[in-house]
Amino acid sequence: MGNTSSMLTQYDIEEVEEHCNNTFSQQEIVSLYQRFCQLDRNSGGFISADEFLSVPEFAVNPLSQRLFRMVDGLNFKEFVAFLSAFSSRATLQHKVEFIFKVYDFDGNGKVAFSDLLDVLRDLTGQFISEQQRELVLTHVLEEAGYKKDSLLVLSDFMKILGNTGLKMEVEVPVD
């Protein structure tokens, strides 16, 4: 798919559809492309951090830093694949994997206490002291049968989050 042209051919759409495992319909992909082009102001073929931060709701989101590390520099195909976790057709497995990736900052497949602490810090800001955060985390970890120095992997996440209803769907506006 050429980065210079802004025309989306049928081949491109089908390729993207396949890449995201059919979690988005073709119409949704076209809408997402419009949105991608709208965000990608300098037509570089990818959305830079600055362009993401220009979406105000994204900028004020507590997890925005982590998320745009994941999404920075993605081309359109990868952008759609990234968003596929938000589709209503995404499986629970897929959503849990996405959440795992948000925690697993260094991408080594293991989430440590420090990673959990980092996310909790993003979500709570200065409204809980660092000490309290550590206490809370240790407490709930131990209650769930883990230790402070346990390293959580994807299957742990699946176990913990697997039977909750994860509400993460986002509707793609289709013209």
Added chain:
Amino acid sequence: MSKVNSSNMELELYRPNIEDYLPTDSIQEPLGKLKLRDLLDISPTLREAGGAIVDAIERKLSIFFSVYVGRLRVISNLDSEDSFTRCFKSNPPETWNWNVYLFPLWCLGVVVRYGILFPVRALILTSGWIIFLSCYIPVHLLLKGHDKLRKKLERALVELICSFFVASWTGVVKYHGPRPCARPKQVFVANHTSMIDFIILEQTTAFAVIMQKHPGWVGLLQKTILESVGCILFNRSEAKDREIVSRKLREHVEGAENNPLLIFPEGTCVNNNYTVMFKKGAFELGSTVCPIAIKYNKIFVDAFWNSKKQSFTTHLLQLMTSWAVVCDVWYLEPQNMKPGETPIEFAERVREIISARAGIKMVPWDGFLKYSRPSPKHRERKQQAFAESVLRRLEDK
């Protein structure tokens, strides 16, 4: 880009209150003891972020030229453009008279326009002013006691002088839709390209208008003639006291004797290809809003008045030496605020209607945020809410 930075100050005055446009918190509060899964389940926050990226939670923007056509309209010289500054740029027309066949024709055109059309038009305009003033001044002074009759005559005379103005540019205006009538509790809103919008609309209906105070002869007109049709003036640098202006608007709208009020909610002149975000002032008066869409045909003249670059006089002279001003005016169906709609949503809905009818694009509102990011306190509010819920649930043993 120093050019952008220097215009920051002016744009500050146009900047709407961003916080009004951000959604309020609506995260569900589960109850019960705090468990690991509650801390690991960041799905609500992720959903908000995903929605923001996809533009799902924001109102869907209607883009009426497909993104393919839109991308062709790229301004050449500035390297990093954003949609906000694009609204205020006038594309210089491409030179078509560069070859030996077209150049003489173009020269002939110039001769006709400046030598024949312009004097004729200036004559029309001057005679129009003479007729107008010779009727207006007596009416204004002699009929002081008979207010109703005086107002009626003054309205008709203002409409007359506007017709003369329009004739002086060879204005060909096509009006579509039912003509506005004077009723209480209604305001008219329109997209804004130049001050001539007002003249074109005033030609058929004597509107009252809310305007920025201007210097010079325009200011004189404002204080005398426009005052008779009911003109609310404000000074942009004093626009901080919105309450006074808002009160005046409300009073005007409620008076049955007053002329229908015309407001340009964009607050500034925009080149006729885009609409920028509407200010909510016109939409929170509790009255019916009647949208008017105006679209100029660029083949004949580019009617955009860039008030930073030209004075109004220069602008008028430019119009008088062009071939014609051709435009369409659509009077659209009156809209009321739907139950549960905020004034801002109402304003955006009306903007969509106007942009659709005129066939122009709506600028994504995040263009404003090139100049200011939302304050960190919005993020802190979310953090605080989450922190409090965590601590509270920790207590519930």
